[in-house]
Amino acid sequence: MQREDGRGATECRPTFLRKDVVSGGATGSAYGEFARTRVVVSVFGPRPKGKGDHQQQHGPGVDLHGMELDCQVHLPFEGRDAARSGKVGASTAREERERVLGRQLEQSILPSIQQDRLPKTCLEIQCTILESDGNDIGAAIVCASFALATSGIPLYDLVTSCTLACVGNQLVVDPTQAELDESEAEMSLAYMPSRGQVNFVHACGDWSEVSFKDHMDAGVNACKKAHALVKKSLVATVQTK
């Protein structure tokens, strides 16, 4: 079955990454474009942790001496039409989506940072999704990881992420929004190749044990390929400077 934009089932959309796009105060920033999904990420910090700093975690187990990561995702252009036409739930749905994306972004990025080299500090990542055409979490994760790498924060590895969807009976990698709207199952995962770790996985659909394993394998392979590409972009940006 041919996909609308002519890609193969396991082909990702072309990636464009550029660093230092935000001026004034940010330690690092990056702009990522994955066909029509466009993301800007800026990194602030590491700042010393003050007493009044907002605590993400709750209850026991809060590490007062460790590093704290605060991820915020903004979707400025989504749902505006619905809000204007007076639908009550639209803005809360957008806020909820922003919170969910922020949580997923933090979950994916935190394991890649060398936290013991940044004790008692607070790192802030602000991500703005300018346009979303499917796989917005994947784009945010890759762009955030790229921004962190270009801003000199000590990292274990780059984190890459991809989304898979089952459209009809076929598994497609990096689906567009149109493909996601018709998919029976979708899965997003973030992977760090040097440690062989899956930092984040979120899957929703209907699988048997075997098919789930196959889909995860396909996702991890796509992440590995994406990792090679992002690494090449990173090296290219350093060389041109």
Add this chain to the structure above:
Amino acid sequence: MATTGEDVWVAGVRGNVRQDGRENSEYRRITIQNGTIEHAQGSALVQIGDTKVLAAASLEIGEPREGRPKSGVVRVTVDCTLCYPVDGTNWRSYDRYGKDLASQVEDLYNGPRGSSKGVLDEENDLCLAEGQSVWCFTIDCVVLSDDGSLLDCLSLACRSCLCDVGIPKFEVLETNEVGPSGPEITIEEDPNQYWQLQCARVPVYVSLGLVETLWVYDLCKNEENHCRSRLTFGVDASGAIKQVVSGASGTCVNYSRNVANIIEAACLAGRKLLSSIDSVDQGKDQHLFHIGK
């Protein structure tokens, strides 16, 4: 090098013994009581060890979600302010934690965005008038105490509630005029004519803690603090995987050839757990689960 709590726990898991004497594959005692709240259409009090959740479900007719004109809707709210010491500064983060849990449980029952089939109703039984009226469940959960496995407990409570609600039969009146809220629907009032959702299709969360190549079921709170790697699977009684969520932030899973075993373990746990729960009579409500390796 000092021995940390985590080292002690990992050593225990390697030797198949945990803090409270359980084996890796043993659940704590699970107790489910239905009908605890008299005026709710469905209610359940579920306890897994010391984790207690009270859930109440109500049913009404409402509009379907966008893009899913034939599926029923499930809305979940979770209040976890009772189980944590709220000293005036942290209530916001507990509030947020409650909302996050609620959205995860909702996702389990509402299924993927693009799917045409609902998770609860594959034949669209919950649809009254396509695109206009469907049955909407609202489940309110209160966490009375949290000793780990909170997502498991919440999903079990919601499942018990959902299966307890009696759904009335309905008739769509055939008239030429269609009102603004859709065609008129009459609801059958006879309680003997109520039907219930099929338990087997309603999924439940099973959380696994991962240590090296081993996995551990049903982590208590202390263990959750030590365990770096957690995966939560949403499985139904036939072992089909509906949802997978990775654990709290900072945890990650070593992706190795072991993953197939982990997936199999989660499905096995789901199947055994749900078949034990579903096959027990209404009177008895105490179970002790031990799931084989």
